[in-house]
Amino acid sequence: MKLLALTVASAMLSAASLAHAAAPAAVATWNFNNTLSADEAGKPALSAIDPLSASGFVMDTVFGETRWVYRFDGDAMPSQQAGLFVDTSGLLDADDAYSVDIVFQFEADDASWENIFGVSNRQSDNALYIDPGQRLEVWPSGDGPTPFTYGEYHRVTLTNNGNDTVTGYMDGIFQFTLSSTSLNFSAYAAANPSRLIHFFADNLVGGGQGEFADGRVASIRLYDIELDGDQVGELPPLPAVPEPSAVALMLAGLGVIAAAARRREWC
Template sequence: MKRIPLIMSLGLAGMLAHGAATAAPVAVATWNFNNTLAADEAGAPALSAIDPLGASGFVTDTVFGVTRQVYRFDGNQTPSEQAGLSVGTVGLLDGDNAYSVDIVFQFEANQSTWENIFGVSNRQSDNGFYVEPGNKLQVWPTGGGPTTFTFGDYHRVTLTNRGNGTVTAYMDGIFQFDLSTASMDFSAYAGVNPSRLIHFFADNVAGGGQGEFADGRVALIRLYDIELTRSDVVDIGTGTPPGNGGGTVPEPATLALASLGLLGAFGARRRGRA
């Protein structure tokens, strides 16, 4: 039998110790797309489809090695023909700006110079979370990340909002950036978004920068009513592949180990959750 290298043993031991010492945070809503847009949690709202062409729907795909149902959003770059999802968060999230969104999805092809991941402006502002023209994550209009987003592949993307004008992003469990910005604050759009909607994948229909859209597929969305810490992001990404049967869609094991290593490297730049 092959021996496990010492460095891997230490890494696995560290992961087990880390998992034993902390409990993963609990989502207020989880959408697994098992032929439904309903949430797993009782009382949590279903997602609403943005599907003006009537071309979106559930398909079978392989996500991180697991065959399962996903939701394919299919539209055009014309703003009124873009596809995606939305959910109102009044009563689901507290009335402040602290929240986190964890998504497993892919954009099928690079159809635009920018591709919208999600925003909180009720599609009334170009401000939002994107894949930018260099294929990195960015919260417009500032900053970006180091890791390349590859099209046609599933990625796990996590954005946390501290609630004080600071956001942090991760891709496949790996830290991307801290930014000072109000672009992802619900309070910044109170007049045009009283339902505190989160809109996924469909870009803005008012103001500049319209048409930033790509077709894609989404396997999981989780919403948290807190700012996730780096260790939280690792914890919630190391579950058992669900196959739409519960649990979580994990990031690849190699990325989970890498992100554990990065916790120390970037830990000084983030505060912990109380």
């Protein structure tokens, strides 16, 4: 009987492990480990929007962990806002189903709107924001119940099911499900043929310009599917910073040996 119980328990643990292992992998991860490059080989790097040349990498404590983050530093004037963007045309299928998971903070509350990301190539005010009530909001569709605290890191996840429905989470906690086309790439096909995602920098034309705040970002994960609530809840707060590969370590070691040899030759 004990052997049977142990066998059943082992099978249950194995099934749970397999279910966890089957969680979808991000198509691209940016960990800001003193670089804007993606963790995955062959994936595009983020591009900086830094008109004031004031942005850059700093060390910070994120969820109790000391790590590099990217600080974006600009001004509310549309042409002077700072942020990041990425070309997703080689990352996402040609539809509107995707998910973005981002760990960031806005440094100060100016009782206004702050842009998190949009997919209109900065040609529309429709995007994901923190609104003046400190709530996560897809403009103009609606917001959630949980206050966003400034000067602290939060993990915000936005999923798009590809059928005009978006779902938002903050720190893994459900905020809303809304009927919205605001974050559909297809809604801006002419203005955004490369399917760019802009982070933190607001629209350059139309109404509602200037909705920007300085901040810091610790990670961005991009998925080519709509994550469900269980999958969002199981995501670790921060993706692990990848260890150097064995090849990179070997090359680094060879570099040290070569440098030592050159120093001996100079002596």
